[in-house]
Amino acid sequence: MENRLNVAVQKKGRLFDGSLELLKSGGISINNGKDQLKASSHNFPLDVLYLRNSDIPQYVVDGVADIAVVGENLLVEKNADVEVIEKLGFSKCRLSIAIPKESEYNGIEDLNGKRIATSYPVTLQKFLDEKGIDAEIHVISGSVEIAPNIGLSDAICDLVSSGSTLFKNGLVEKEVILKSQAVIVKNKNLSPEKEALIDKVIFRIRTVLRARKSKYILMNAPNDKIEQISNILPVLKSPTVLPLATEGWSSVHSVIEEDKFWEVIEELKEAGAEGILIVPIEKIVM
Ligand SMILES: Nc1ncnc2c1ncn2[C@@H]1O[C@H](COP(=O)(O)OP(=O)(O)OP(=O)(O)O)[C@@H](O)[C@H]1O
Ligand SMILES: O=P(O)(O)OC[C@H]1O[C@H](OP(=O)(O)OP(=O)(O)O)[C@H](O)[C@@H]1O
Numbered sequence: 001m002e003n004r005l006n007v008a009v010q011k012k013g014r015l016f017d018g019s020l021e022l023l024k025s026g027g028i029s030i031n032n033g034k035d036q037l038k039a040s041s042h043n044f045p046l047d048v049l050y051l052r053n054s055d056i057p058q059y060v061v062d063g064v065a066d067i068a069v070v071g072e073n074l075l076v077e078k079n080a081d082v083e084v085i086e087k088l089g090f091s092k093c094r095l096s097i098a099i100p101k102e103s104e105y106n107g108i109e110d111l112n113g114k115r116i117a118t119s120y121p122v123t124l125q126k127f128l129d130e131k132g133i134d135a136e137i138h139v140i141s142g143s144v145e146i147a148p149n150i151g152l153s154d155a156i157c158d159l160v161s162s163g164s165t166l167f168k169n170g171l172v173e174k175e176v177i178l179k180s181q182a183v184i185v186k187n188k189n190l191s192p193e194k195e196a197l198i199d200k201v202i203f204r205i206r207t208v209l210r211a212r213k214s215k216y217i218l219m220n221a222p223n224d225k226i227e228q229i230s231n232i233l234p235v236l237k238s239p240t241v242l243p244l245a246t247e248g249w250s251s252v253h254s255v256i257e258e259d260k261f262w263e264v265i266e267e268l269k270e271a272g273a274e275g276i277l278i279v280p281i282e283k284i285v286m
């Protein structure tokens with residue numbers, strides 16, 4: 001029988017779009033029937049299983065899925081014995097403890113004897129134990145931020161990203177327990193055939209992720225400034241320099257990480273660079 005990879009992806013929710021987009025940009029097309037729980041790729045030996053997020057770690061441990069896209073926070077909560085192969089850079093959030101804005105808070109010991117509502121009891125308990133805090137954990141499966149308002153708890157422990165849910169519910173963040181982003185994980189006991197398929201998928205994903213982080217940069221520069229400009233550019237290899245039709249000027253091309261660009265733009269302009277263009281890159285193969 002042909003070896004095919006089973007990839008678990010969240011059926012609906014915050015990880016769904018990012019997961020499918022990543023496969024797609026790696027050239028893996030999924031034939032998506034509406035409400036299908038399993039879909040096959042016709043151009044890569046891979047099937048996608050659409051599952052509830054909270055079930056995914058166990059499916060990978062059991063080998064029902066070979067690999068999966070899941071949030072790091074859930075791996076911690078489920079104590080999942082899987083291997084993280086790649087951080088994906090989306091669905092970034094943190095698990096935090098928050099309290100009503102009018103509550104007094106002088107430090108973590110103020111949580112002693114308090115009731116904390118959360119959907120992440122394992123992670124919270126571990127954190128409290130490490131800090132030597134004795135609090136009562138109330139497990140609720142959603143809308144955790146409402147708990148203090150309805151008298152169910154004194155504090156909450158939930159995922160935060162923009163902070164707007166906390167703000168809307170009159171809560172302030174006091175302790176960050178962990179930081180999370182989407183990752184690809186795999187089962188620890190796969191056949192060499194499946195491992196070879198995973199290597200192919202991961203190669204494609206890395207190619208896409210690298211490109212997402214990088215930009216192609218072009219600028220015009222007086223020839224006598226090219227060396228100075230090359231020194232400012234935080235790139236691995238030296239830039240490509242092409243002569244312009246205007247005497248004494250060149251076009252300087254390179255690849256730069258987007259974040260780093262913002263750090264050097266002023267310096268580039270001061271050094272004499274003009275007409276700076278930043279262009280997206282689709283793929284980078286190393
Ligand atoms: N506000 C947020 N910003 C960024 N990432 C988030 C946010 N909330 C959750 N996440 C990440 O996305 C993952 C999925 O969250 P989502 O709310 O879609 O599913 P869920 O309600 O936890 O699970 P299920 O599919 O089992 O109902 C979380 O485990 C977390 O890693
Ligand atoms: O800091 P913010 O950007 O406001 O995001 C935080 C909110 O996002 C998540 O809920 P989600 O919207 O996924 O709803 P859910 O409870 O239905 O999963 C999380 O549980 C918080 O409530």
Ligand SMILES: [Mg+2]
Pocket residue numbers: none
């Ligand atoms: Mg959620």
